[in-house]
Amino acid sequence: MKTSCVSCKSDKAMTRFHDQTHSVEYDGIRMAVKGLAGWRCGQCGEVVFDAPSAQRYAAVGDELVLRARKKQSRELRRIRHKLHLTQAQAARLTGGGHNAFSRYERGQAVPLPATTNLFKLLDRHPDLIKELA
Ligand SMILES: [Zn+2]
Known part of the structure; x- marks a missing residue:
């Protein structure tokens, strides 16, 4: 050949x-x-x-x-819990629709990098959530 x-x-x-x-x-x-x-x-x-x-x-x-x-789904859920946010509150914070976080955490949708990056920052600096509320 x-x-x-x-x-x-x-x-x-x-x-x-x-x-x-x-x-x-x-x-x-x-x-x-x-x-x-x-x-x-x-x-x-x-x-x-x-x-x-x-x-x-x-x-x-x-x-x-x-x-x-x-792994990303578990991380988002862990950080959301750490921040004491409901899925609806997390979705309002990041956009993507009212059930976006439910879908991200079940692996049915992939969040935008802006969402995962924001959550990584909030994981390291959880006090900053007050600036966004
Ligand atoms: Zn070649």
Whole structure:
């Protein structure tokens, strides 16, 4: 099989690899995916996985995204409780609709970075909530 590189378009032969371990990293968590197969560009190093390997690699990435969302949901709930806010009060504070926090904390919606950043600041400086009330 002769394939040109999808990244650099080099027509140098892609070289076959088998049974390699590649890592996926998301939000500071890294996971190794073993036994991957595919092709590597000799020019730029681009890797193209075979379909089954690509599926396994993507599934690990999806799992890491879900874990990060759960972690973020738990953090938002923890900080909201620390600030003695109801979900409705937290939603009024940050916008996003009256049930936004319910959705964030159940992992059904992803808050804007402005919301998570505000809560991180309020976690470190909870007295500042008085300035916003
Ligand atoms: Zn290439």
